[in-house]
Amino acid sequence: MNRLLEIFRNKYFIAAAAFVVWMLFFDKNDMLSQYEYRAEVNKLQEEKDFYEAEIAHVKKDLNELNTNLNTAEKFAREKYFMKKDNEDVYVIVKENPKK
Template identity: 80%
Template sequence: MKRLLELLRNKYFLAVVAFAVWMMFFDKNDMLSQYEYRAEVNKLQQEKDFYTKETASVKKDLKELDSNLNTVEKFAREKYFMKKDNEDVFVIVKDEEKN
């Protein structure tokens, strides 16, 4: 107990504790802010990965359309539901069952 009182009376120990508390809770870069920044970075990284995959998919489709003109009609029918004048198009949408 006496040792604890001596430690609490030490001005250097008190300065270090005050500095640590200030940096952890009151500074503009406190622990809560760092956690929020890290969560935002993870979210942005996931978005970046998603858009990178989408860009690769679109580039693949573009290369396929540029190389083969027969695929243009197929692409227009599947992606944009285009049809010829004398045709009817039926779109079937599957409902996903919720468990």
């Protein structure tokens, strides 16, 4: 027990313990900040992956639109509700059931 008290009274141990406590809880880059930064990096990485997939999808669609006229007509009809002169377009919108 005496040996343990001597270790805790040692000025180097006290200085090291104070340094560790300061770095873990009071410093600008404490543990909580590091956890928040890591969570933000993960969220941004997920967004980056999502947007890269969307860019690849849009590039594929653009390439298909530039090379195939039938695809361009289909795209115009589905996305922008374009029609030929002798056609009628009916848009059916499904309403969400009220809960």
